[in-house]
Amino acid sequence: MFQHASDWGVALPYGAPALDMRLVHERKDKIVTSLTKGIDFLFKKHKIDRITGTARLVGNSRVDVFEGETQALEAMDIIVATGSSPRALPGIEIDHARIVTSDDAIHLAEVPKSLVVLGAGAVGVEFASIYRRFGSEVTIVELLPRLVPGEDDAVSAELEKSFKKQGIRSLTGSKVVSVTSDAKGVRVKVKGPEGKSQSFVVDVLLVATGRSPVTAGLGAEALGVQMDNGYIRVDAMYRTSVPNISAIGDVIALEERAHPQLAHVSSAEGVLVAERLAGQEIHPLNYDHVPSCTYCDPEIGSVGLTEAEATRRGFDVRVGAFPVGVLGRAKMAGETAGFVKIVAEKRYDEVLGVHMIGPRSTELVGEAALALRLECTVEELMKTIHAHPTFSEAVGEAAHAVHGAAIHV
Numbered sequence: 001m002f003q004h005a006s007d008w009g010v011a012l013p014y015g016a017p018a019l020d021m022r023l024v025h026e027r028k029d030k031i032v033t034s035l036t037k038g039i040d041f042l043f044k045k046h047k048i049d050r051i052t053g054t055a056r057l058v059g060n061s062r063v064d065v066f067e068g069e070t071q072a073l074e075a076m077d078i079i080v081a082t083g084s085s086p087r088a089l090p091g092i093e094i095d096h097a098r099i100v101t102s103d104d105a106i107h108l109a110e111v112p113k114s115l116v117v118l119g120a121g122a123v124g125v126e127f128a129s130i131y132r133r134f135g136s137e138v139t140i141v142e143l144l145p146r147l148v149p150g151e152d153d154a155v156s157a158e159l160e161k162s163f164k165k166q167g168i169r170s171l172t173g174s175k176v177v178s179v180t181s182d183a184k185g186v187r188v189k190v191k192g193p194e195g196k197s198q199s200f201v202v203d204v205l206l207v208a209t210g211r212s213p214v215t216a217g218l219g220a221e222a223l224g225v226q227m228d229n230g231y232i233r234v235d236a237m238y239r240t241s242v243p244n245i246s247a248i249g250d251v252i253a254l255e256e257r258a259h260p261q262l263a264h265v266s267s268a269e270g271v272l273v274a275e276r277l278a279g280q281e282i283h284p285l286n287y288d289h290v291p292s293c294t295y296c297d298p299e300i301g302s303v304g305l306t307e308a309e310a311t312r313r314g315f316d317v318r319v320g321a322f323p324v325g326v327l328g329r330a331k332m333a334g335e336t337a338g339f340v341k342i343v344a345e346k347r348y349d350e351v352l353g354v355h356m357i358g359p360r361s362t363e364l365v366g367e368a369a370l371a372l373r374l375e376c377t378v379e380e381l382m383k384t385i386h387a388h389p390t391f392s393e394a395v396g397e398a399a400h401a402v403h404g405a406a407i408h409v
Contacts, residue, residue, distance in 0.1 A: 006020075006023060007023075007027060009021065009022070009023035009024030009025075009026075009027060010023075011023075019111065019134055019135065021108070021109060021110060021111060022109075025107070025109075028106070051065055051067075051071065051073070052067060053065040053066055053067030053071070054066045054067065054217070055218070056217060056218060056219040057078070057080075057218060057219040057220055057223050057225075057245070058072070058219065058223075059223070060078070060223070060242050060243055060244040060245050061074055061075060061076065061078070061244060062074050062075075063075075063078060076244065077244050077245075077246065077277055078244060078245045078246070079245075079246045079247065079248060079270075079273055080218070080220070080232060080240075080245065080246070080247040080248075080251060081247070081248050081249045081251065081266065081270065082213070082214040082215065082218065082249075082251050083213075083214050083249055083250045083251060083266075084211035084212055084213055084214060084250035084251065084261060085103075085211060085212055085214055086101035086102055086103055086207070086208075086210075086211055086212075087207075087209055087210045087211055087212045088101075088207065088212075089118075089176075089207060089209055091178070091179070092118075092176070092179045092205075092207060094207065095181065098181050098185065098186050098203070098204055098205065099179065099181055099186060099204075099205045099207065100204060100205070100206055100207070101206070101207055101208075102123050102127065102206070102208055105127050105131075105204075105206050108204070111131065111134045111135055111136055112131070112136050112202070112203035112204040113136065113137065113203050114136060114137045114138075114139075114185075114200075114201075114202040114203050114204075115128075115131050115136045115137070115138050115139070115202060115203065115204050115205075115206060116138075116139045116140075116141060116186070116188050116200055116202045116204075116205050116206070117138065117139070117140045117141070117206045117208055118141050118176055118205065118206065118207050118208060118209055119140075119141075119142065119207070119208035119209040119210070120140050120141075120142035120144075120146075120147040120148060120149070120170070120172070121148065121149070121150065121208065121209075121210065122148065122292070122294040123208045124140060124142070124206070124208035124209075125140065125147060125148060125159065125163075125294060125296045126294060126295050126296050127206055127208060128140050128163070128168055128296070129163075129166075129168070129296035129297045132166055132167065132168050133297065137167075137202075138167075138168045138169070139168075139169040139170075139171065139200060139202075140163070140168065140169070140170045140171065141171045141174050141175075141176055141188075141190055142170070142171070142172045142173075142174065143173070143174065143175055144172065144173070145172055145173045145193075146160070146172050147159050147160050147163070147170055147172065148294060148300065150292070151292075151294075151300060151302055151306070151355065152302065152306040152307060152308075152341060152343075152353070152355040153306070153307070153308060154307075154321070154339075154341055154355070155300055155302065155341070155355050155356075155357045158298075158337075158338060158339065158357050159296070159298070159300065159357060160172070162297075162298055162337055162338075162357075166297075171190060171192065172193075173192065173193035174190050174191065174192045174193065175190065175191050176188060176189070176190055177189050177190065177191050177197070179205060181205075184201060185201045185202055185203055186201065186202050186203070186204065186205045187199060187200070187201050188200045188201075188202065188205055211250060211261055212230060213230045213231045213232070213250065213251045213252075214250075214251060215227070215230050215231070215232065215251060216230075220232060220240075223242055223245075224241065224242055225240045225241055225242050225245065226240065226241040228253040229253075231251060231252060231253035231259075232247040232251055232252050232253065233252075233253050233255070234246070234247050234248075234252045234253070234254065234255075235255065236255075236284040237272070237273075237276055237282070237284070238252065238269055238272065238273050238276075246273050246277075248266055248269035248270050248273055249265075249266035249269060249270075250266065252269075254287075257287060259287075260287065260290055260292070262290065262292065264290075264291070265285075265287075265290055268285055269285065272284075272285065286373075288304060288305065288372070289303060289304065289369060289372045289373055290303065291303040291365045291366070291368070291369045292365075293361075293362040293365060294362075295362060298335075298337050298338045298357050298358050298359065298361070299357070299358065299359065299360065299361040299362045300356070300357045300361055300362075301355075301356050301357075301361035301362045301363075301364055301365030301368070302353070302354065302355040302356065302365065303353065303354055303365055303368045303369045303372055304343065304351070304352050304353030304354060304368070304372050305343055305352045305353040306343065306353060306355065307319055307341075307343050307353075309353075310343050310345070310352045310353065315345040315352060316345055316346045316347060317343060317344070317345060317346070317352070318344055318345070318346050318402055319341060319342060319343050319344070319402065320341070320342050320344075320378075320398050320399065320400070320401030320402030320403070320404075320406070321339050321340065321341040321342070321398055321401055322339060322340050322394050322397035322398040322400075322401050322406060322408075322409065323338070323339045323394075323409065324336060324337065324338040324339055324340070324358040324359065324391065324394050325337065325338075326397075326408050326409055327389065327390075327391065327393055327394060328388070328389040329388075329389040329390050329391050329393070330358075330359060330391065332389065333359060335358070335359035337357075337358055337359075338356065338357040338358020338359065338361070339356065339357065339358065339394070339398075340354065340355075340356040340358075340364070340394040340395050340397070340398040341354070341355045341356065341398060342354050342378065342381075342395075342398045342399055342401070342402050343355070344377075344378045344402050348377070349377040349378050349379055350375060350376070350377055350378075351368075351371050351372060351376050351377065351378055351381060352372075353372075354368035354371070354372075354395070354398075356368075356394070356395075358391075358394075359391055360391045364391060364392055364394070364395060367392065367395055368395065378399050378402045378403060379399075379403070381395070381396065381399040382396060382399035382400050382402075382403065382405075384396060397409070
């Protein structure tokens with residue numbers, strides 16, 4: 001690692017390590033370029049034409065593309081996958097210098113001495129974690145009562161505990177009431193859950209309060225496509241209200257639940273639509289089985305129902321948890337924070353959800369996703385042999401814990 005430290009932007013002079021953001025961005029850009037060139041290669045391999053420009057729906061079989069001279073494209077079917085962009089908040093003007101979005105935060109030329117992150121969803125806690133490790137003083141402000149509010153309560157509590165230990169301040173149940181920016185920095189006024197206000201002057205304010213659909217100028221409404229607060233409404237097969245027009249990804253709204261804005265979800269939806277258009281037999285996606293990964297430190301991986309959601313749906317719930325720090329592999333790696341928690345129902349012993357925080361959680365969640373897909377029971381998971389010494393042992397141990405039979409705690 002030390003021999004290749006400069007590849008990661010870490011300088012090791014005579015003294016303390018130093019971070020060279022120029023090298024950090026060089027490595028990031030190199031990886032991004034490699035991935036995008038890979039897409040270009042696949043397009044050429046499969047004879048897919050790519051036309052760059054701003055597009056508008058003209059009919060259910062025509063798209064006009066504006067980039068210099070207008071081009072009219074006709075097809076039997078159209079799939080809208082225009083994605084999303086960072087959401088702005090009323091009263092907070094994004095200047096892309098001191099008051100920034102996640103799109104800007106990934107390109108900052110210098111590490112800010114101080115940073116306030118507005119929003120504690122996946123994007124907010126990821127950037128809070130990144131810049132704290134880069135050396136920034138970080139404060140997170142979240143309107144809801146806990147960090148990563150979409151995760152299991154126990155995961156939220158563990159993340160806040162870990163962030164506090166790392167020096168990241170978390171202000172949950174708090175609201176930003178005013179933001180002003182001048183040459184001295186950004187002044188952020190926050191009102192806490194008990195009505196008490198406090199102010200911060202920081203170098204950068206990161207607004208990470210979600211993403212909005214990219215549909216402005218698309219012409220969808222004029223064509224009669226049913227919309228929902230800017231999102232395109234679709235059915236379980238991703239058909240819109242206009243024949244021959246489908247939509248997938250961050251731009252859509254589902255009929256009965258919130259749509260997860262995740263790249264792997266968009267990809268799965270794209271495959272399903274392609275198979276439908278090809279005349280193959282298809283089945284709707286089960287959004288309860290979508291894995292979620294948050295790349296903060298410690299990592300978070302989850303799939304299925306949280307304990308609270310399982311209870312709300314009427315399941316007779318039982319849970320088991322196992323602390324990662326007990327594992328030999330964790331001790332060897334020096335990564336001992338976190339746990340794996342399994343949510344199951346008593347009658348059939350079916351695994352309803354798996355929630356983990358700690359080292360390699362974004363990788364370990366793959367086993368959990370497969371367990372839900374196969375309607376695995378806790379007993380089956382418990383009797384699956386997990387290699388030693390590995391972090392995956394925590395999954396098997398958590399299954400034992402559901403049955404009150406954890407061996408190593």
